[in-house]
Amino acid sequence: xxxxxxxxxxxRKQMLxxxxxxxxxxxxxxxxxxxxxxxxxxxxxxxxxxxxxxxLRIGRADALKTEFNKTGDxxxxxxxxxxxxxxxxxxxxxxxxxxxxxxxxxxYEMSLAWRLAGFADMAAITxxxxxxxxxxxIFPVIPDKRVRTxxxxxxxxxxxxxxxxxxxxxxxxxxxxxGQLTVVVLWSLTLMAALGAVWAGLEEAARKQIATTD
Amino acid sequence: MIRKELVAASAEPLxxxxxxxxxxxxYAIIQEVKARSxxxxxWTDGMLYPVLHRMEHRGLIKxxxxxxxxxxxxxYYSLKKDGKTAMAKHHEQWSLVHSVLAGLKKEQYV
Numbered sequence: 001x002x003x004x005x006x007x008x009x010x011x012r013k014q015m016l017x018x019x020x021x022x023x024x025x026x027x028x029x030x031x032x033x034x035x036x037x038x039x040x041x042x043x044x045x046x047x048x049x050x051x052x053x054x055x056l057r058i059g060r061a062d063a064l065k066t067e068f069n070k071t072g073d074x075x076x077x078x079x080x081x082x083x084x085x086x087x088x089x090x091x092x093x094x095x096x097x098x099x100x101x102x103x104x105x106x107x108y109e110m111s112l113a114w115r116l117a118g119f120a121d122m123a124a125i126t127x128x129x130x131x132x133x134x135x136x137x138i139f140p141v142i143p144d145k146r147v148r149t150x151x152x153x154x155x156x157x158x159x160x161x162x163x164x165x166x167x168x169x170x171x172x173x174x175x176x177x178x179g180q181l182t183v184v185v186l187w188s189l190t191l192m193a194a195l196g197a198v199w200a201g202l203e204e205a206a207r208k209q210i211a212t213t214d
Numbered sequence: 215m216i217r218k219e220l221v222a223a224s225a226e227p228l229x230x231x232x233x234x235x236x237x238x239x240x241y242a243i244i245q246e247v248k249a250r251s252x253x254x255x256x257w258t259d260g261m262l263y264p265v266l267h268r269m270e271h272r273g274l275i276k277x278x279x280x281x282x283x284x285x286x287x288x289x290y291y292s293l294k295k296d297g298k299t300a301m302a303k304h305h306e307q308w309s310l311v312h313s314v315l316a317g318l319k320k321e322q323y324v
Contacts, residue, residue: 028240028263028289035241035286036259059260067264208273208296 002048008033011055018061025068033058086156087200093193094125101186110179118183121190128194139201141209148206152199159195163188216255225257225265227304230297233275237292240266266291274300 012030020026033054040050058064101122105115128135142148166188176184232243240262247255269275274297280290293301 024289025263025267027287029260031287031289032241032259032263054259057259059258063258064260064264067261068267070264070268 002046002051004037004047004051007048007051011051015061015064019065020061020068025064029058029064084200086152086196090193090197090200091129093189093196094129097186097189097193098122098125101182104179104182104186108177108179108182110177110183114180114183118186121183121186125190136201136204136208139198139205141205142202143206143209145206148199148202152202155195155198159192162195163192216251221255221257224255224308225262226269227301227308228255229262229265229269229291230274230293230301230304233291233293233297234301237278237290239288239290243291269297272296 008030011033012026015026015029020029036054036057037047037050040053041047045053101118105118110118142151171181171184174184228247229243232238232246238246240259244257244259244262247257266275266277270277270291274294275291276294277289277291280288282288
């Protein structure tokens with residue numbers, strides 16, 4: 001005697017054995033299988049016929065597994081881990097600058113002009129973080145990943161070396177109060193973080209282009 | 215029946231165009247394509263899901279779990295902004311191919 005539920009359990013086992021282990025695809029496939037069986041039974045097929053027909057239409061487990069694996073590859077292709085790391089580091093840096101700025105404004109005395117300069121920096125940081133997706137549109141699309149990486153690393157190195165030069169050779173030449181020094185450091189950190197974020201921007205621009213044309 | 219290669223190439227533009235009309239789920243997408251093509255455009259049912267998942271990873275579509283009227287769990291897909299852009303590009307490219315083919319066919323009868 002044919003048992004539909006048992007047959008579906010066996011089908012699930014076959015899928016699992018073939019390597020479709022992620023709960024979401026298997027659940028989705030099973031829902032599809034049940035929909036198809038229901039539809040076929042309504043049109044007059046027996047339970048067994050409907051099941052066999054529906055399982056055949058879903059396809060072979062190994063072929064499905066191969067196709068689902070390509071999804072993972074695609075993710076790696078579009079979201080290079082290093083570029084994301086740089087992006088999150090830049091966001092963290094921006095957050096740290098904001099906290100440092102607020103702390104400095106509460107602690108140090110400074111003129112209105114310097115205070116406004118500091119607020120302008122914090123406003124620029126906030127706007128650039130919140131409008132990150134909009135800002136990404138200004139980056140050109142560089143299809144060659146190698147070129148993108150080289151440009152990104154160059155900007156990253158430029159950012160780091162710029163910071164070292166500024167802190168060690170430029171800043172000591174000026175006599176600034178603690179408040180003024182904080183504002184100058186905030187602006188320099190912001191510019192350096194923005195340079196560092198160029199790589200992430202280039203990757204995002206390329207990702208969008210590839211995603212809509214691939 | 216339409217060739218396998220053409221079926222595969224048309225999957226993404228068809229899915230995007232169907233989702234542009236409103237959110238839908240895998241089984242309904244397949245049925246809709248089948249009905250609109252009089253059964254001539256048939257996918258291996260299971261193969262639709264890897265395509266949907268890839269499109270979701272690429273940020274073209276998004277999904278949410280919901281329930282049908284009968285209480286069955288369903289994963290509904292809908293179009294994202296990048297998906298609309300991709301759909302417009304597909305339409306442009308397929309229209310170009312169609313117009314070239316139509317032009318060539320017309321010339322054969324002149």
